Amino acid sequence: MNPQKLRLGLILAAAGMLLALVLPLSGEAAMSLSIWPIGVALTVGAALLFVAGAWRGGAWAVAFGLMGVLCGVATTLALLRDPAIAGSAASGFWIMVAAVWLGAALCVMQLATMRPRSELARRALNMVIPLLFGAVVFYLWEVGIRGFGVSPVILPAPSAAAARFAASLPTLETDFVQTFVRGVLIGYVIGCGAGLLVAIVAQRFSFLGRGLLPLGNFFSALPLVGVAPIMVMWFGFDWPSKAAVVVLVTFFPMLVNSLAGLAAAGHMERDLMRSYGADHRQMLMKLYLPAALPFIFNALKINATLALIGAIVAEFFGTPTQGIGFRISTEAGRMAIDMVWAEIALAAIAGMAFYGLVALAERATTFWHSSYRT
Amino acid sequence: MTNSALALPASGAGPLRHHPLVLRYAPIATIVLALIAIWYVAALLMNWSLVRDGFEREETPYTVSDVIAGTMSAERPLLPAPHQVISAFADSVFGYAPTAPRSLVYHAVVTLSATLLGFLLGSLFGIALALMIVHSAVLEKSLLPWIICSQMVPILALAPIFVVVLGALGLHGLLPKSIISAYLCFFPVTVGMVKGFTSPDPMQLDLMRTWSATPRQVLSKLRWPSAVPYLFASLKVAISISLIGAIVAELPTGGEAGIGARLLAGSYYGQTIQIWAALLAAAVLASGLIGLVDLAEKITGIRMGARP
Amino acid sequence: MAPRIGKSLKPDRTDVTLHPDGQAPFAAPIEPACMSSEAEATVEPVSMPLRLAVDVRKVSLTFETGDGKVDALSNVSLQIADGEFVSFIGPSGCGKTTMLRVIADLQQPTSGTLLVNGVSAEQARLERRYGYVFQAPALFPWRSIEKNLKLPLEVMGFSDSEQRQRAARYLALVNLTGFERKYPWQLSGGMQQRVSIARALSFDPALLLMDEPFGALDEIVRDHLNEQLLQLWHKTGKTVLFVTHSIPEAVFLSTKIVVMSPRPGRIIDVIDCNFPRDRTLEIRETPEFARIAQRVRMGLRAGHSYDE
Numbered sequence: 001m002n003p004q005k006l007r008l009g010l011i012l013a014a015a016g017m018l019l020a021l022v023l024p025l026s027g028e029a030a031m032s033l034s035i036w037p038i039g040v041a042l043t044v045g046a047a048l049l050f051v052a053g054a055w056r057g058g059a060w061a062v063a064f065g066l067m068g069v070l071c072g073v074a075t076t077l078a079l080l081r082d083p084a085i086a087g088s089a090a091s092g093f094w095i096m097v098a099a100v101w102l103g104a105a106l107c108v109m110q111l112a113t114m115r116p117r118s119e120l121a122r123r124a125l126n127m128v129i130p131l132l133f134g135a136v137v138f139y140l141w142e143v144g145i146r147g148f149g150v151s152p153v154i155l156p157a158p159s160a161a162a163a164r165f166a167a168s169l170p171t172l173e174t175d176f177v178q179t180f181v182r183g184v185l186i187g188y189v190i191g192c193g194a195g196l197l198v199a200i201v202a203q204r205f206s207f208l209g210r211g212l213l214p215l216g217n218f219f220s221a222l223p224l225v226g227v228a229p230i231m232v233m234w235f236g237f238d239w240p241s242k243a244a245v246v247v248l249v250t251f252f253p254m255l256v257n258s259l260a261g262l263a264a265a266g267h268m269e270r271d272l273m274r275s276y277g278a279d280h281r282q283m284l285m286k287l288y289l290p291a292a293l294p295f296i297f298n299a300l301k302i303n304a305t306l307a308l309i310g311a312i313v314a315e316f317f318g319t320p321t322q323g324i325g326f327r328i329s330t331e332a333g334r335m336a337i338d339m340v341w342a343e344i345a346l347a348a349i350a351g352m353a354f355y356g357l358v359a360l361a362e363r364a365t366t367f368w369h370s371s372y373r374t
Numbered sequence: 375m376t377n378s379a380l381a382l383p384a385s386g387a388g389p390l391r392h393h394p395l396v397l398r399y400a401p402i403a404t405i406v407l408a409l410i411a412i413w414y415v416a417a418l419l420m421n422w423s424l425v426r427d428g429f430e431r432e433e434t435p436y437t438v439s440d441v442i443a444g445t446m447s448a449e450r451p452l453l454p455a456p457h458q459v460i461s462a463f464a465d466s467v468f469g470y471a472p473t474a475p476r477s478l479v480y481h482a483v484v485t486l487s488a489t490l491l492g493f494l495l496g497s498l499f500g501i502a503l504a505l506m507i508v509h510s511a512v513l514e515k516s517l518l519p520w521i522i523c524s525q526m527v528p529i530l531a532l533a534p535i536f537v538v539v540l541g542a543l544g545l546h547g548l549l550p551k552s553i554i555s556a557y558l559c560f561f562p563v564t565v566g567m568v569k570g571f572t573s574p575d576p577m578q579l580d581l582m583r584t585w586s587a588t589p590r591q592v593l594s595k596l597r598w599p600s601a602v603p604y605l606f607a608s609l610k611v612a613i614s615i616s617l618i619g620a621i622v623a624e625l626p627t628g629g630e631a632g633i634g635a636r637l638l639a640g641s642y643y644g645q646t647i648q649i650w651a652a653l654l655a656a657a658v659l660a661s662g663l664i665g666l667v668d669l670a671e672k673i674t675g676i677r678m679g680a681r682p
Numbered sequence: 683m684a685p686r687i688g689k690s691l692k693p694d695r696t697d698v699t700l701h702p703d704g705q706a707p708f709a710a711p712i713e714p715a716c717m718s719s720e721a722e723a724t725v726e727p728v729s730m731p732l733r734l735a736v737d738v739r740k741v742s743l744t745f746e747t748g749d750g751k752v753d754a755l756s757n758v759s760l761q762i763a764d765g766e767f768v769s770f771i772g773p774s775g776c777g778k779t780t781m782l783r784v785i786a787d788l789q790q791p792t793s794g795t796l797l798v799n800g801v802s803a804e805q806a807r808l809e810r811r812y813g814y815v816f817q818a819p820a821l822f823p824w825r826s827i828e829k830n831l832k833l834p835l836e837v838m839g840f841s842d843s844e845q846r847q848r849a850a851r852y853l854a855l856v857n858l859t860g861f862e863r864k865y866p867w868q869l870s871g872g873m874q875q876r877v878s879i880a881r882a883l884s885f886d887p888a889l890l891l892m893d894e895p896f897g898a899l900d901e902i903v904r905d906h907l908n909e910q911l912l913q914l915w916h917k918t919g920k921t922v923l924f925v926t927h928s929i930p931e932a933v934f935l936s937t938k939i940v941v942m943s944p945r946p947g948r949i950i951d952v953i954d955c956n957f958p959r960d961r962t963l964e965i966r967e968t969p970e971f972a973r974i975a976q977r978v979r980m981g982l983r984a985g986h987s988y989d990e
Contacts, residue, residue: 112512133516175748207460211401223618227654229641275814276837290824309528316625332534348527355526368823
């Protein structure tokens with residue numbers, strides 16, 4: 001980024017921090033930062049660090065800037081503990097938040113333009129930048145909620161949600177087992193397995209394949225989660241009906257992608273196997289299936305998310321007394337929104353972990369595919 | 375054994391079974407017919423004990439054919455026969471005025487309006503965000519990973535909160551549902567369009583550079599045309615997700631109108647056939663919407679000289 | 683006056699037969715001794731009885747396209763003895779690749795008979811009598827080089843130890859020892875093609891069918907591989923059928939050149955050549971080489987290969 005702009009921005013941030021020393025912190029009681037010496041020290045320190053960053057420029061600016069940001073974050077978060085400030089913060093507080101935001105944004109922008117030489121540094125950078133960005137968002141969210149005093153019913157602060165998460169681990173665990181281990185995993189295995197098997201049979205008899213592919217495409221697009229009440233009717237309220245919904249939801253994408261994958265082997269490779277006098281089973285195991293792996297894993301990844309969504313939404317239609325979907329709808333009805341967010345956090349973690357595992361398996365088995373060599 | 379699709383008999387017109395239309399549609403038609411046949415048999419088997427127990431309870435004499443007839447026309451069947459679903463569907467669509475609360479058309483329109491509004495908002499926002507990401511390295515490095523991550527999160531699970539929160543803020547009806555739909559479909563559109571806008575060959579980009587093209591010209595003359603296939607692929611995904619979002623959004627409040635509400639009501643009151651009719655309506659909506667996007671894609675393709 | 687070239691490969695063969703004026707008609711083959719006429723069904727009249735590797739009799743292959751009938755092969759007859767190196771040369775569409783595929787039972791002729799090592803083409807394929815090398819290496823990217831070499835051996839049911847030995851032996855034959863654990867994308871195009879050749883030889887087929895194997899490589903690599911292929915042929919004594927576009931390549935490598943032309947696909951000329959066994963690329967500058975090349979070119983012209 002333009003070094004002039006970086007310099008200017010950091011100086012502005014420093015100015016903001018210094019201004020906070022004089023402006024009122026709370027709309028309620030008249031107070032300023034000067035009553036809290038550590039706070040003053042941190043604020044002044046942050047300002048100095050910003051100035052140092054502006055002076056040095058480049059990577060040092062990022063280093064100093066981030067340190068200054070940390071000081072600012074510590075100060076603002078500590079300030080929020082004061083009941084006079086939380087809920088009715090005034091201009092002094094907000095200008096400090098703005099300065100922290102500006103400093104962090106500048107660091108992110110500067111990092112994005114850096115091009116380190118080593119592969120390791122580049123990979124590390126690619127992870128640090130979004131994490132930093134996310135951290136800033138979380139910080140603003142926290143400060144905004146607590147500073148403005150937003151009702152926890154509308155949106156709880158991340159810290160409150162995290163506290164609720166930690167406090168409700170047993171409930172979360174039962175919900176997780178019910179929804180994920182029983183509903184999602186079992187349904188996923190059955191659905192994907194069935195999709196692959198049907199695709200293998202359909203490839204053998206091309207008449208079947210030509211009919212199933214358009215049908216599979218058609219059914220993948222339908223809102224299949226709507227069959228949840230029917231599944232409840234057939235399999236009862238408990239997890240089998242949710243697993244059944246997951247089976248249905250994961251079957252069609254798997255079928256379609258597997259059919260495409262089994263047709264992906266090139267003509268030359270097929271002729272090669274034929275010239276060896278290979279029978280169909282040998283061609284399947286040695287050519288069609290390995291060539292289809294990238295497509296199969298594509299479907300497995302899509303299905304990882306679809307399965308979780310399917311299980312949770314199926315629970316919206318009725319479930320005995322546990323499960324992520326159940327908890328979300330009942331707690332939402334009770335306006336216990338922080339519990340809802342805790343459940344959502346659980347679902348997000350489960351979703352990302354599941355997807356990540358499938359992606360790792362993909363990397364291990366399809367390392368040879370050209371998409372890894374760009 | 376031979377793989378040559380061209381090695382047909384050298385005589386002019388082949389037998390009917392080689393006619394291109396037949397080759398294309400025969401497999402689908404056969405499988406659909408087979409599935410319907412399986413459906414009938416399944417309905418027979420699954421409703422059997424239900425119907426027979428019904429006869430036993432009423433202590434009326436019955437024959438096997440009575441039971442069979444009963445399975446095909448039970449009031450609360452475990453699995454309604456296809457003709458039952460279709461007649462219930464036809465009744466709900468044509469039997470009531472489109473504005474009556476018992477008409478499926480009314481519910482479909484409610485869901486459809488939320489879907490379309492959400493789809494429009496979400497897609498426009500997604501395309502705009504994709505444009506920003508493509509032109510800003512900062513956004514690409516900081517925001518795009520989060521958007522990609524969000525695709526792994528079951529966002530649909532957020533639907534109840536949204537409805538409740540927005541309800542607490544005083545928003546009811548169409549708006550919260552469209553916001554949920556918009557939120558759901560903007561992620562795949564953004565990711566797809568970023569792929570599309572970055573899809574041009576490096577050679578083509580170099581060519582534009584040799585002509586000193588401004589970023590705007592590169593966008594309008596190269597990136598947009600290259601992104602068109604990705605656009606339509608994302609729009610198809612977006613519109614189906616938007617529909618699902620609208621349906622799910624109707625659940626938490628025990629909503630009164632919309633296909634999701636119909637599904638919920640049917641499941642509460644044990645009205646099996648109503649559920650199936652609502653599902654059929656959802657399927658019709660989904661295929662209709664995707665068909666529209668497909669049509670738009672074909673028209674655009676013809677105008678852009680795509681291979682037929 | 684037929685000039686003497688030097689030591690020939692075949693014991694009783696006479697020298698290269700050339701017509702100095704180059705004006706001979708090309709509608710019928712020049713050397714009746716090499717080709718069977720329509721009426722005869724005998725082998726070439728040399729005193730030493732050579733086994734026929736390939737015996738093609740009046741083979742035709744016609745197929746329908748959108749633009750009408752195409753005669754890929756029209757009444758083609760050819761005999762190839764054991765141990766020969768036969769090149770097929772001609773423009774695209776002259777049927778040379780089709781000829782090879784018919785011999786390999788990858789396509790079936792619409793009329794005519796064909797024997798490979800005394801049995802039908804299909805039987806020869808099921809008995810693994812030939813190895814096929816394609817225009818591209820066609821290595822499986824998910825297998826290491828060693829596993830790629832073992833692929834035909836696995837299909838054909840060789841034991842594990844046998845597989846290992848053969849893989850090592852044939853890899854050494856193409857001078858690629860040490861690359862067992864590498865993957866195809868880590869090798870250059872020329873090296874991949876050498877692996878492909880080693881793979882085709884690994885199960886000791888009597889016949890080697892090669893369809894423009896060096897077409898995708900640059901000229902220098904191609905020359906190098908030509909020399910290597912020649913040495914390989916001397917070492918293994920296989921019968922080689924080699925399709926190519928390149929006149930110098932055909933003349934350099936072969937004992938017999940079959941010139942083909944398109945529309946309909948047919949044989950225009952069959953040329954015998956007998957260059958010394960230990961020839962190198964320098965032989966391409968000799969006048970004898972140029973004369974044979976000229977005869978090939980005249981055959982191509984007569985077959986309208988240079989017309990639009």
